[in-house]
Amino acid sequence: MRRLLASLLLATSMAWAAVPPAMAAKTHTSVAKLPVVVVSYKTVDVDGVKVFYREAGPANGPVLLLLHGFPTSSHMFRQLMPLLADKYRVIAPDYPGFGQSDAPDHTKFDYTFARYAELVDGLLGKIGSRRYAMYVMDYGAPVGYRLALKHPERVTGLIIQNGNAYEEGLREFWDPIKAYWADGSSEHRNALLNLVTPEITKFQYTDGVKDLTRISPDNWVQDQALLDRPGNSDIQMDLFYDYRTNVPLYPQFQQFFRDRKPPTLIVWGKNDKIFPAEGAHPYLRDLPNAELHLLDTGHFALEDKLDTMAPLIRSFLDRKVAKR
Template identity: 45%
Template sequence: MERKHPLPPFKLNALLIPLLLGTACFNQARAQTYKKTIVEGVEIFYREAGDPQKPTILLLHGFPSSSHMYRNLIALLAPNYHLIAPDYPGFGRSAKPSPDAFVYTFDHLALVMEKFIDQLGLKSLNFYLQDYGGPIGFRIIKNRPELVSSIIIQNANAYLEGLGPDVQKIGALAEANDKKGLEAATSYMMSLEGIREQYVFGTVHSERISPDSYYMDHFIFEQPGVKDIQKVIFKDYSNNFPKYTEWQEYLRKHQPEVLITWGKNDKIFPGSGALAYKKDLPNAEIHLFEGGHFLLEEYPHEVADLIHRFLQKKHGK
């Protein structure tokens, strides 16, 4: 029988090197780094990935999560984009000074994030807004419109039409000055059961929702002082509603390029909140999913594809 000899070593290497280099470059592009910086004396944790020479996406997270909610999206988009995802003070891996030492309002959180942007030298940003990322991001956007390249919105409300039953219930308790009821409602939202519900309610493929997500949030919330901080921020949330008309005015005036991906079964911000943007942004691209509040846990690849197509069209690539 004729014996087949292997390729000589130099030929084998010549065949493998491009493949190996390509794989290494691909993996390096996807790799996330974990960094910290100091803003107003507070340590801010953030995730970064991708090439800074490529379009930058700033990912602003929601309650009760942190930049951890973007881990899958970052990995999917990093080969083509530069991604930055910070944790706000009082959230995730960022510092958590007591409310006596730090002003926990949405105005102040937005100011800290604006300073974070300037400290990192970020320009021409594609803002990704989810939940709390909406009121924080829209404050920055309205104040610094020159930073905006585009806006990607996911279950982040700017219209009264998009307030779901959970928000309306809490609003009714506040209006009735039912302090005991409000305390019970906020305590539930910060419990493991309440956090898990925000992840799984309205999902079609609940088996796709990683328990790591809500257990991670719960772990952070169980750290000393965190729930006290969150209650202070929660009390300030009503100050976002009067800002809605200002953000709507910005959208009407500037007509930014906007992509909206939304879990329409969200009982905090249902699909009507996404459709309301059409009133001021007739050219907005809107995609409603059969999903819940944390859409990226269920549909990361689908959302990443929509973002890639949206930004490819915008940047002409």
């Protein structure tokens, strides 16, 4: 055994000795120069609510605010952020009731999109971000657009992914939710509880996706664990009901588009049953210069189309946002 170990050590030493010094130096240098992006995970108190957010990139870089949808959190941007953070300051908060932010009892806190916009605005003020492009998805669209109505001069650009501002996009999926809007009854509220079940959570990640091997099951496992927290179903039902308040604001959102003409990139999963492609096309009425890309995927397009979306997003930011 000792002879065998001695032989192996000798062979290893001879192999390393045979490597030319230049090659050894090159190998060492290439490893040393591997880019490493550090994402920070922070919490800030905003009006008595602890708001969690992810942040990466240079403190003085152009800001991209990433606003997530239902039923996920800033977790949905975990793979995109490192691809932009060499140049851009990327900030992704969790709304109360989602992810790692506080989830106060729904009887003691107003779970509304107006309140979410106020808290995101407060977060940006606390961390010193006065101008920003916004990536809006699903719930992130009404949150972001309400923020834009408060501070239209601060918005340097829009990236829109399966997030609605036009009634054409509210199709069959929304019929039971609209029934709840109509009367606010317990019957219609309880009928929506299936939307927070494991089957529907998984459906949101997998429906319309051609290659399911690209979708990590961690997504729906994590989301469902958070949905299953005591009291969270009531939070989600309150938000489904409050979503009705976004629809009357659609004309104001559209006026913002026409008045401010923010540079806009639309990257939309065309197979999405929740926010179908019918909701993407109307943006071009008010933003005729928007860049529209319909992708062959479903609701959470970043999960399987990151390799397509990231270059589009990076090119758009570099061309349209970086110098604004």
